[in-house]
Amino acid sequence: MTEVAPRRWRSIWLSDVHLGTRGCQAELLLEFLRHNRADRIYLVGDIIDFWAMRRGLYWPPSHGRLLQRFLELARRGTEVVYVPGNHDESLREYRGLTYQGLRIERTAVHEGPDGRRYLVLHGDEFDMVVKNMPWLSKIGDVGYSVLLWMNHWFNVGRRVLGLRYWSLSAYVKLRVKNAVQYISRFEELVAETARRRKFDGVICGHIHHAEIREIDGVVYMNDGDWVESNTALVETFAGDFEILRWNEERPHADPARDRRVAPAGERSDAHALAERDGARAPRPHRVGARP
Ligand SMILES: [Mn+2]
Numbered sequence: 001m002t003e004v005a006p007r008r009w010r011s012i013w014l015s016d017v018h019l020g021t022r023g024c025q026a027e028l029l030l031e032f033l034r035h036n037r038a039d040r041i042y043l044v045g046d047i048i049d050f051w052a053m054r055r056g057l058y059w060p061p062s063h064g065r066l067l068q069r070f071l072e073l074a075r076r077g078t079e080v081v082y083v084p085g086n087h088d089e090s091l092r093e094y095r096g097l098t099y100q101g102l103r104i105e106r107t108a109v110h111e112g113p114d115g116r117r118y119l120v121l122h123g124d125e126f127d128m129v130v131k132n133m134p135w136l137s138k139i140g141d142v143g144y145s146v147l148l149w150m151n152h153w154f155n156v157g158r159r160v161l162g163l164r165y166w167s168l169s170a171y172v173k174l175r176v177k178n179a180v181q182y183i184s185r186f187e188e189l190v191a192e193t194a195r196r197r198k199f200d201g202v203i204c205g206h207i208h209h210a211e212i213r214e215i216d217g218v219v220y221m222n223d224g225d226w227v228e229s230n231t232a233l234v235e236t237f238a239g240d241f242e243i244l245r246w247n248e249e250r251p252h253a254d255p256a257r258d259r260r261v262a263p264a265g266e267r268s269d270a271h272a273l274a275e276r277d278g279a280r281a282p283r284p285h286r287v288g289a290r291p
Contacts, residue, residue, distance in 0.1 A: 015205025045085020
């Protein structure tokens, strides 16, 4: 299969994949990993959703394939660091352990090519402080699941109409005033901690909202999630950070992707489509630059 050569990054951060839930977009993340390579990958928590598994097992083949993919990358020399979150908290007991080249850490420190130091953590550590925000308890886990379910079918509909994926859940969340307050409070707290601990920046996940912004002298970065916005944080070899929004950047439009595994007779067709849709090179979405 001839495909566009993968783009190379110094580092990639991924979090909030929530394997084991219906909202998880494992296929899309597998596709992302085919098109993007890095010297190191940080898995910044909530990769496997053990909470959801307790409610009932949901584990399609793509979820297993994704875990296998991370191990395979580790075996082949990518440095893979897994910093567990609250939904995969039980893995925190294994901090310090290396499994087939994949290392588990409670938190990590990332060093940029220029020597700048970044604290890498999931972010649930700040829930205790932020938790008395009313929307969290109001929407809660169940409401959020319903929203993700609606989002899924909403996008099935959009696909039928030939429209591209658009996150209804992310949109709704950002329209709730309290959610916006929650997000900025969270970001400030995380940044404040990094500043106190003398880091140049901090990289986290947890709130499913990708961001790069400077807060009082430290860079706050969030890699987003793979249940609604499908975002990753990447570092270039020069040490610049970017947020990749895979819904917008994937080189193929949906029809081409769906036919990629089609029988030989249909392939030229798929390739023609891919070429048409991939005519412009996928470009990163520059959300913000370092100060
Ligand atoms: Mn989390």
